[in-house]
Amino acid sequence: MIEAVDRNSNQADLNAIREAVLGWHAHSGRNLPWRDDRHDPYRVLVSEMMLVQTTVSAVIPYYHKFLARFPTVESLAGAPEPDVLKHWEGLGYYRRARQLHQMAREVTDRFGGTIPADEADLLSLPGVGRYIAGAVRSFAFDQPAPILEANTIRLLARLTGTKEEVTSGSAQKRLWATAESLVSPDDPGTFNQALMDLGAEVCTPRNPDCSHCPIADFCVANREGLTESIPVRLARKPPTPGEEAAVVLTRASDRSILLLERPETGLWSSFWELPTFWISGADPARRASLGASIATPEKIPQAVGHLFGLDSVDVEPAPRVTVNYVVTRYKMFLQVMFGSVRETGRRHDTPNCPDGWKSARFVSHDDMKKLTMPSAHRKVLRKVDF
């Protein structure tokens, strides 16, 4: 037995761990769609970008749809950004979609359409950090590059008995060193995937199945009864609550609905959303800038017509639909109001765009489906029932 894989370990222990992990993986590894063509670096990149802080089960349907529409680097590089974002809608962390899109264009421009295998080249691409670079190198190019991510952080922290907070700089440095010393020189890609699978299926966050773990004999946490207390993580702060009110403002002449295009920076950048007013508490979407003086639901009916320069606006103050959603560290309560513009006229065709937003317009039912919107507002429109 070894004290820790990155310190008092010898070559025989390392080899024994590698063989045990690979042997377990041969019959108990996960069968995942992006492994069907593991050596296609484009598929590796698409899957890894989607999997950033996102569960495997959430990614699988998006992966299939995305690859059906953008099967190659060239097809993605040549696609318009709204098309790319639409295929990402609902997955979250939309910066990744733009980074992947930009990545395809840089691969085309800087690397002649071929995804590079060199670490520095990979790290120079947008959205690629140490983990994704290691994943592409080991999975697609069979290079002995280490990886460190959620599953292997937990597994390696337990294996080595890491008692410090795992996101701290010193712990990260040691865990990366452990991963590097452990990665199999013979089949690094399979080994790295096997280590992740073992973390996902056996070395789980709670109630790890140590009795079926192929490397339990080498595990410090198992030996010392610390599997429930490792990994150590900082206590997270409770979410800050906030209230908003959204208005579904329908134009009577054609049943189109008023939508706003969000600013280019920050949360949901350049997404389309219902006009939404900040009421109280947290304001993660910076909606206070849209008429902060309102701040009470009662004032919204009067303010809407004035804010958008519309005549004959009628808004019901009573909310009939509510949606709760969580974004970053904020827990939001969204109440929905309903309004209509009863008369048609030029002023209704071109609503004023409030300061800070990119544009405002009435959108038809068909066009609404094509735009990319935050999930909470998608949910509102589903519940409203057109």
Next chain:
DNA sequence: AATTCGGGGGA
């Protein structure tokens, strides 16, 4: 070193 980036699933 802390924050910002979403959204969903499982216990």
Next chain:
DNA sequence: TCCCCAGAATT
């Protein structure tokens, strides 16, 4: 409810 998820970029 609470916790976590194949992290990276910015401040």
